[in-house]
Amino acid sequence: MPVDMRTFLAHVELANPVTTAAGCAASGRELAQFFDLHRLGALTTRSVTMAPRAGRPTPRMAETASGMLNAVGLQGPGIDAFLERELPWLAQRGIRTIVSVGGGTVAEYSELARRLADAPGVTALEVNLSCPNIEDRGRVFAREGAAAAEVIASVRSIMRYDVPVVAKLAPDVADIVSVARACVDAGADALSMINNPLGMAIDTVALRPSLAAVTGGLSGPAILPLAVRCVWQVHAALPGVPLIGVGGVMTGDDAFQLILAGACAVGVGTALFHDPYACLRIERELEDLLQARGFQRLADAVGLAHRPPGSAPRHLLVDSEESSP
Amino acid sequence: MQVTGTVLTTRRVDAYHALTVVAPGIAERHRPGHFVSVAVGGPRTSMITRRAFTVHDVKPDYGGTVELVFTVRGPGTAWLAERRARDTLDLVGPLGRPFPLPRDPVHCVLVGDEYGAAVLFPVADALMERGCRVDFLLGGASADRVFGAMRARRMAATTTLTTEDGSLGLRGKVTDALPSVIADTRADAVYACGPMDTLRAVTAVAMEFDIPVQVAVEEAMACGIGVCMTCVLPVIGDDGVTRMVRACADGPVFRGERVRFEDVGTIPFDALGAPGGGARHAG
Numbered sequence: 210m211p212v213d214m215r216t217f218l219a220h221v222e223l224a225n226p227v228t229t230a231a232g233c234a235a236s237g238r239e240l241a242q243f244f245d246l247h248r249l250g251a252l253t254t255r256s257v258t259m260a261p262r263a264g265r266p267t268p269r270m271a272e273t274a275s276g277m278l279n280a281v282g283l284q285g286p287g288i289d290a291f292l293e294r295e296l297p298w299l300a301q302r303g304i305r306t307i308v309s310v311g312g313g314t315v316a317e318y319s320e321l322a323r324r325l326a327d328a329p330g331v332t333a334l335e336v337n338l339s340c341p342n343i344e345d346r347g348r349v350f351a352r353e354g355a356a357a358a359e360v361i362a363s364v365r366s367i368m369r370y371d372v373p374v375v376a377k378l379a380p381d382v383a384d385i386v387s388v389a390r391a392c393v394d395a396g397a398d399a400l401s402m403i404n405n406p407l408g409m410a411i412d413t414v415a416l417r418p419s420l421a422a423v424t425g426g427l428s429g430p431a432i433l434p435l436a437v438r439c440v441w442q443v444h445a446a447l448p449g450v451p452l453i454g455v456g457g458v459m460t461g462d463d464a465f466q467l468i469l470a471g472a473c474a475v476g477v478g479t480a481l482f483h484d485p486y487a488c489l490r491i492e493r494e495l496e497d498l499l500q501a502r503g504f505q506r507l508a509d510a511v512g513l514a515h516r517p518p519g520s521a522p523r524h525l526l527v528d529s530e531e532s533s534p
Numbered sequence: 535m536q537v538t539g540t541v542l543t544t545r546r547v548d549a550y551h552a553l554t555v556v557a558p559g560i561a562e563r564h565r566p567g568h569f570v571s572v573a574v575g576g577p578r579t580s581m582i583t584r585r586a587f588t589v590h591d592v593k594p595d596y597g598g599t600v601e602l603v604f605t606v607r608g609p610g611t612a613w614l615a616e617r618r619a620r621d622t623l624d625l626v627g628p629l630g631r632p633f634p635l636p637r638d639p640v641h642c643v644l645v646g647d648e649y650g651a652a653v654l655f656p657v658a659d660a661l662m663e664r665g666c667r668v669d670f671l672l673g674g675a676s677a678d679r680v681f682g683a684m685r686a687r688r689m690a691a692t693t694t695l696t697t698e699d700g701s702l703g704l705r706g707k708v709t710d711a712l713p714s715v716i717a718d719t720r721a722d723a724v725y726a727c728g729p730m731d732t733l734r735a736v737t738a739v740a741m742e743f744d745i746p747v748q749v750a751v752e753e754a755m756a757c758g759i760g761v762c763m764t765c766v767l768p769v770i771g772d773d774g775v776t777r778m779v780r781a782c783a784d785g786p787v788f789r790g791e792r793v794r795f796e797d798v799g800t801i802p803f804d805a806l807g808a809p810g811g812g813a814r815h816a817g
Contacts, residue, residue: 232763239760239783243536255763261807263778266800270756270764272610275580277756281763284778287807421799429582459582482757483573483582485626486536 212499213506214492216250216473218333218451219373219398223250223305223474226507227464227492230455230478231256231309231335231377231401232281236295243485246304250474250492254295256311256337259320261287271410271419276429276457277479278408280422283311283340288324300330307375310364311337314344318360322367334368335375336360336397339404351379351404354391365396373398375453378443380406380435389443393450401453401476402439406432428479433457437470444471444512459487461494468495471512535559541621542599548678550649551615552590553623554601560627561598564589566635566656567750567787570600570627571758574610583756584626585610586782588653588727590682600627603652603681629758630786633657633725633748639665640722643715644690645736647708647728648674651681653750657725658689667691669719673708677701692719709735716743723747726790730798737790747790753781760784768794768802776805 214225228251234240237252246252264284271278286295299306308331312318318336325331338351338360350356357376365374376392378385380403389400405426410419418424436456444452454472457479458464464475475495480487495507504510539557546552560570571584591601606612617623635657636642642661644654651672658668670686673696680702686693695703696711704711709732716724716739726736727750740747753765760783769779770792778801779785794802801808 233761235761235763243759263801263805263807263809264763264766267764267766267798268754269766270583270754270762272581272583272756275582277583279756279762279764284763284766284807430580479582482762483584484536484624485757485759 210505212496212504213508214496216507218251218375218453218474220371221332221373225250225492226468226474227488227495228307228453228474228476229253229481229488230476231337232283233478233481237299237304240481240485244489246302248492249305249488251305251307251332252299253307253335253476254291254309255285256283256309256340257285257288257291257321258283258311259288259317261285261290266421268419268421269425271425273408273410273427274431276427276431278410278420278425278427279405280420280425282422288321292324292328296328296330305332306330307333307335309335309337309377311340313340313342315359315363319363319367322364326368331372333373333375333399334364335377335401336364337377337404339377339379349379351377351388352382354388357388358391358395361392361397362395375399375401377404378402378439379404380439385439386442386446389447389450393447399451399453400443401455402443403432403436403456406435428457430457430459430463433463433466437466440467440472441470441514445515448512458491459483461491461496461498464491464495465498465510468507468510469512469514471515473508473511535563536624536626539623539625541617541619541623542596543619544617547603547681550603550605550681552601552603553614553617554591554599555623555625556596556599557625557627558597560625561592561594561600564592564600564628564656565632566660567630567632567653568628569630569758569786570602570625571629571755572602572614573624574613576613581610581613584758585614586629586755586758588650588750589628590652590655592656603649605649626758630782631784633750633787635660635664636666636723639667641667641669641719642723642725643669643671643712643719643721645671645708645712645724645726645728646673646681647732648679649681650728650732650750650752653727654725655682655685662689667719669715669721670694671696671708671711671715673697673703673711675699707735708732709739712736712739713742716740716745721745724790726750728752730795733790733793734795737793737795741791748787749790749793750786751781751788751793753786755782758782768797768800768805770794776802778805778807
């Protein structure tokens with residue numbers, strides 16, 4: 210029997226839990242040459258900013274063991290071009306779209322929310338809080354609960370009530386649970402974690418940092434355990450809040466770990482660079498895994514790893530019944 | 535499209551490696567200038583970015599094969615150099631925009647520096663099919679790094695070779711010989727592939743002669759399909775505005791005079807969305 214893969218992001222239903230991670234699907238058209246984007250649970254856009262952004266100088270990428278560093282610097286066309294060309298293209302095709310936004314001030318986030326509030330085709334709004342706050346010496350919003358909450362509260366008050374606001378959290382904080390709680394208290398309908406932790410590599414031939422921007426975001430399978438830990442801790446503290454687990458998901462098994470830790474949806478990012486079909490493959494592998502463990506619904510597996518030790522592994526019964534003569 | 539290709543043959547070509555892979559879907563759709571990306575390291579590898587390679591040759595054998603030419607520059611290409619016949623490779627392609635070809639039978643100079651020359655052979659075939667005259671100018675640091683001299687001599691009207699150590703042909707770089715090659719062959723257009731410095735100098739020479747130049751750039755890429763935004767370079771658009779464009783999805787072939795070679799590796803202050811060009815803060 211097929212597994213019911215539907216999931217809910219706040220009140221919005223997604224046909225399956227696999228989404229692209231912000232900034233890993235460009236405008237959507239690039240992936241559309243490989244597969245039908247309707248097969249995604251949702252497509253998350255790159256973080257849209259008010260003005261067009263040229264991003265960081267090259268080299269922007271360095272491969273590391275089981276991962277890569279990137280310092281793209283939110284290159285993108287800006288909100289005007291996004292609303293004119295990119296969002297309508299997705300909306301006309303009826304592709305579920307989580308729009309990611311990034312800003313340097315609370316006012317910039319608010320203005321982005323205002324521009325997006327009446328735009329058709331916004332399934333949810335994801336707030337990228339890992340942007341430097343120019344009113345706070347360039348420290349990122351995500352590093353502190355109060356700064357993150359201020360952005361979320363402002364965006365939540367502007368967006369329509371039926372569009373969930375998702376806070377994207379960074380792992381480079383002392384206590385991710387307190388930032389998560391501050392965002393939820395400020396009105397976040399869901400949380401997405403994790404953004405790239407900062408890393409650095411040095412070119413031992415050139416004797417210089419590998420990236421022009423010196424530091425960059427670490428992504429890829431190297432950060433999966435970090436993502437699982439963050440999802441676990443936040444789900445334990447805030448069990449009612451829908452979580453999108455993001456970070457280093459390469460296989461259905463990786464996605465399953467995040468689901469068991471408490472995520473109800475899973476973002477796939479760097480895996481897309483390696484395999485354009487990664488989202489479809491991961492969704493299929495996840496469904497097979499759920500089926501093999503005897504689950505009838507994805508929702509039954511969300512956060513299941515939190516059950517107390519010694520409680521019965523009830524879902525494994527189906528397998529043993531089938532295998533008995 | 536993504537294809538699991540089977541390695542047909544491997545060979546050493548002087549300092550380079552050449553790998554022929556059966557990849558029917560890719561061979562069929564391939565146009566000169568397209569590239570393919572290869573996953574390296576096998577399943578469960580720790581190398582997660584794909585490697586991009588230009589295609590040296592496409593043949594209809596076994597439903598379609600592509601030949602990749604590369605040099606070992608790191609653990610990824612070292613792994614690829616160890617592939618043997620019947621091994622499988624995960625290929626995505628054809629990717630990028632191919633070389634535009636002239637409608638009329640004109641004279642073309644094809645300039646290849648090091649293994650960048652590989653991509654020019656399918657271009658030469660296509661040009662000659664259209665009745666164009668093709669002249670090759672190939673170079674490298676030393677004789678074993680000049681790629682394709684024999685094949686160029688067989689197909690082109692003239693072939694000029696340069697090496698920096700003087701071990702083959704003229705001593706110097708390809709760009710030292712380019713003005714005389716353009717003058718001698720009365721060239722109408724230049725096609726070039728090689729390192730960024732070479733393309734910059736080739737473009738400067740072509741602009742002096744006031745003839746069009748098409749260059750295929752070699753930028754470091756992670757995905758090859760236009761989603762990772764890491765392979766960007768500053769290129770001037772039809773509207774005169776400089777944008778940071780992707781070498782993979784918007785290139786790798788550009789009109790030479792549109793590429794701001796001096797500014798590669800930087801964000802020019804007048805590029806669209808450059809820092810300081812407006813209320814730019816985030817990220």
